[in-house]
Amino acid sequence: QILPDGVALHCSEVEYQTIWREYFDMDTDYKTFRAAVPPEDAFLTRAARYGCGVRILQQEPWEMLVTFIISQRKNIPAIKRAVALLCEQAGERLCGAEQLCFAFPSAVRVAAMRPEALAACSLGYRAAYLRAAAQMAASGALDLEGLRQADDATLFDALVTVPGVGPKVANCVMLFGYHRLCGFPRDVWINRVIEQEYHGAFPLARYAGFEGVIQQYMFFYGRSAAYRADTGR
DNA sequence: ATCCAGGACGCTC
């Protein structure tokens, strides 16, 4: 089945309708977002074309909160490793046909982890953040599901009450965990792009309501070998 | 070996 942006899915119709349609955000028209990029913005024009298949996944708030707390001051391979270790240490064991597999652990399960198990996930100083976040989410002091109904500002304010969650991580959780496309996470890569391509001033207001989609184009292209080749390093 | 990583926090000023 061929879907917008040349995406091809190899699964049954039922599986697509019940799982992947929402997860891959197939009912959102990203072409309209890309069309908002003015031709005179050569960087973003290239970035949007390069990342035309990028979509904002509809992932779970708790999973996003945890993974982006872990992400701070880590590179992507190290993040993957830490998340995998966390799943092995605390995740529910899945009956995989071939290889051993673990689910992403719930807040209750993370809150119940022994300190040694948590320390075995190579989280460093983030271990204390993660434990606090798990206690908040497990106790209901932080109602991650209820916050789906909250407006953007209320959601942001609630997220930054969690230890280890600042503006960058909160924007990631809003964007990927709550599908708030206004989220615009500023990480080292985005700051680098804004500095090099926009002299420190990016026209964010032009993309009101879908800032996060534009951010993804900037991030994906800015990190790519294609960009380094285009700019000569 | 050295630098840096999808930052946040606590402290000054």
Added chain:
DNA sequence: GAGCGTCATGGA
């Protein structure tokens, strides 16, 4: 509110 040093660990 803006400008610092610090934080633990591993990847490149």
